Amino acid sequence: MRAFAYSRPVTLGAVVQAPPCSRYLAGGTNLIDLMKADVEQPEYVINIKALPLGDIRPLPDGGGGLGALATNARTAAHPLVRARYPLLAAAILAGGSPQVRNMATNGGNINQRTRCHYFYDIGTVCNKREPGAGCAAIGARNRVHALLGTSPDCMAAFPSDMCVALAALDARVNLFGPGGARQVRIRDYHCLPGRTPWVENVLRRNELVVGIDLPPVSFGSHYTYLKIRESRTCAFAIISVAVGLEMEGGVIRHGRVALGGVATRPWYVPAVEDMLRGRSPSATLFHDVARLLLHGAVHDQGNADRLALAPRVIQRALWQAVTGSPPCQPCAGMP
Amino acid sequence: MNATRNACTCSLKVNGALFRKDVPPTVILLDLLRECLGLTSVTQGCDHGHCGACTALLDGVPVQSCLVLAISVPDAEVVTAEAFFPPGSGLLHHIRQRLLTAAGPQVCSACLPARLLCLLAQATDGQPPSPAEIEAFIHASPCLCGGQAREEPVSMSRSRHEGVA
Numbered sequence A: 001m002r003a004f005a006y007s008r009p010v011t012l013g014a015v016v017q018a019p020p021c022s023r024y025l026a027g028g029t030n031l032i033d034l035m036k037a038d039v040e041q042p043e044y045v046i047n048i049k050a051l052p053l054g055d056i057r058p059l060p061d062g063g064g065g066l067g068a069l070a071t072n073a074r075t076a077a078h079p080l081v082r083a084r085y086p087l088l089a090a091a092i093l094a095g096g097s098p099q100v101r102n103m104a105t106n107g108g109n110i111n112q113r114t115r116c117h118y119f120y121d122i123g124t125v126c127n128k129r130e131p132g133a134g135c136a137a138i139g140a141r142n143r144v145h146a147l148l149g150t151s152p153d154c155m156a157a158f159p160s161d162m163c164v165a166l167a168a169l170d171a172r173v174n175l176f177g178p179g180g181a182r183q184v185r186i187r188d189y190h191c192l193p194g195r196t197p198w199v200e201n202v203l204r205r206n207e208l209v210v211g212i213d214l215p216p217v218s219f220g221s222h223y224t225y226l227k228i229r230e231s232r233t234c235a236f237a238i239i240s241v242a243v244g245l246e247m248e249g250g251v252i253r254h255g256r257v258a259l260g261g262v263a264t265r266p267w268y269v270p271a272v273e274d275m276l277r278g279r280s281p282s283a284t285l286f287h288d289v290a291r292l293l294l295h296g297a298v299h300d301q302g303n304a305d306r307l308a309l310a311p312r313v314i315q316r317a318l319w320q321a322v323t324g325s326p327p328c329q330p331c332a333g334m335p
Numbered sequence B: 001m002n003a004t005r006n007a008c009t010c011s012l013k014v015n016g017a018l019f020r021k022d023v024p025p026t027v028i029l030l031d032l033l034r035e036c037l038g039l040t041s042v043t044q045g046c047d048h049g050h051c052g053a054c055t056a057l058l059d060g061v062p063v064q065s066c067l068v069l070a071i072s073v074p075d076a077e078v079v080t081a082e083a084f085f086p087p088g089s090g091l092l093h094h095i096r097q098r099l100l101t102a103a104g105p106q107v108c109s110a111c112l113p114a115r116l117l118c119l120l121a122q123a124t125d126g127q128p129p130s131p132a133e134i135e136a137f138i139h140a141s142p143c144l145c146g147g148q149a150r151e152e153p154v155s156m157s158r159s160r161h162e163g164v165a
């Protein structure tokens, strides 16, 4: 690992005065790994763990507030999250391993970088690492790469599970920077690669995530986080689907679906909400929902199988949510 | 902002003893435990957070010490398997053997240090676990290569720590 200068400020004011070429260190599960691989080469590492951003609390509007420095483990186990946002708890518990979740923070999870093998391998070209260098993944071995939101410059999948549930819950990300505080919807937080794959989110210079606000709608009884992966621990999603439904008399009053693992950012199509509203669950409806979600998907030579798999997984997740969250994934609702 | 490239003070409580030393910011907790303190129950496997071989308890919860900067956790309490057994105790070896035997021949054993530590950490009275506790644990803790018996990892979220390895 390259040498860097280190500090551990205790106030937000000090943190946002970070010099150029700094990186914030939270749980370190992604940053330290990337520094070991020489992908991240910060001159300054600013440990933000001393900031008072670890709380999880109810919000006055009936929603829930998650501190950026609350760990993923504490978030998934918190009574507020377990009771009101079991979809989020299930998504978090589907990610990493217990040890990783004990270290990983909510702010770090949102800002984690892609798991594209070529991004990790500094012997290859990568537009994310070096703007304009080219993309080694396109036309190569790219089974784990994205089908949705790709560009000719980058097809890297965004790896977070937690963010997929946050997109379905329409969470807001609270930011703080030299210009003050602002809030961004999670659905607008991550950028499509386009011609600038190295711009991954809307964070401005020296801004940091201070928390996440969850709206009151929680999908407490009809939800599913279905993650298809190659191993139960420490495996990223081949595809994951977060579904939240509000059912009344067998009819979907309101529903949301988000996808992970197959897109360059947490994938959310607003028109799906209209398609589901007031409809009875049926194979035709769920087939149409899958089509709408996957509209515009393009595969490369290495990941065509996942395009065939995706509609089936989406439909299965929708049925699971209709029938009331069977415990097919480790989830917070389990005894 | 005061940032330094120089060695910083690393102050920890490791297995109950205070540790204080100036180390460069780049030193990883795993290396510090093994090389400075000789705590070799913590091992290096993948070095990327996957395998769990480097698991230590940090302020009571299992973490991957290969992803922790030693100076980034000031005054933290670190516990390794050595805390539970006096040096030279045959019991540690016995439990390790039992875990290996239960797994059968087709295993890589990468997950054993972490599983062992979490098993010890869950023993409520600070005493080495009973044979029944060992058996229960073997069947409830996940293993990456699939070589070991596994059930739904539900017991993880029930434990005092968020989970076992």
Ligand SMILES: Cc1cc2nc3c(=O)[nH]c(=O)nc-3n(C[C@H](O)[C@H](O)[C@H](O)COP(=O)(O)OP(=O)(O)OC[C@H]3O[C@@H](n4cnc5c(N)ncnc54)[C@H](O)[C@@H]3O)c2cc1C
Pocket (backbone or CB within 6 Å): A023, A024, A025, A026, A027, A028, A029, A030, A031, A032, A033, A068, A072, A094, A095, A096, A097, A100, A103, A104, A105, A106, A107, A108, A109, A110, A111, A112, A113, A159, A160, A161, A162, A207, A208, A209, A210, A234, A235, A236, A237, B048, B049, B050
């Ligand atoms: C073995 C392994 C398996 C994993 N499996 C999964 C999985 O299956 N699913 C999944 O979703 N994730 C998985 N992860 C990724 C893990 O969830 C992330 O690494 C973790 O959430 C990052 O959080 P952190 O606090 O450790 O971030 P750090 O590593 O500290 O930081 C990550 C990045 O975010 C930035 N950052 C951190 N906090 C903030 C903040 N508050 N504001 C702005 N920027 C910030 C840092 O500067 C850095 O660039 C896995 C990780 C490992 C090591």
Ligand code: SF4
Pocket (backbone or CB within 6 Å): A114, A116, A117, A118, A119, A125, A126, A127, A128, A129, A134, A135, A136, A137, A138, A153, A154, A155, A156, A197
């Ligand atoms: S897909 Fe994106 S991250 Fe991967 S090599 Fe290409 S540009 Fe880099």
Ligand code: FES
Pocket (backbone or CB within 6 Å): B043, B044, B045, B046, B047, B048, B049, B050, B051, B052, B053, B054, B055, B064, B065, B066, B067
């Ligand atoms: S050495 Fe494999 S997780 Fe740390």
Ligand code: FES
Pocket (backbone or CB within 6 Å): B103, B107, B108, B109, B110, B111, B112, B142, B143, B144, B145, B146, B147, B148
């Ligand atoms: S990881 Fe191989 S035996 Fe458990």
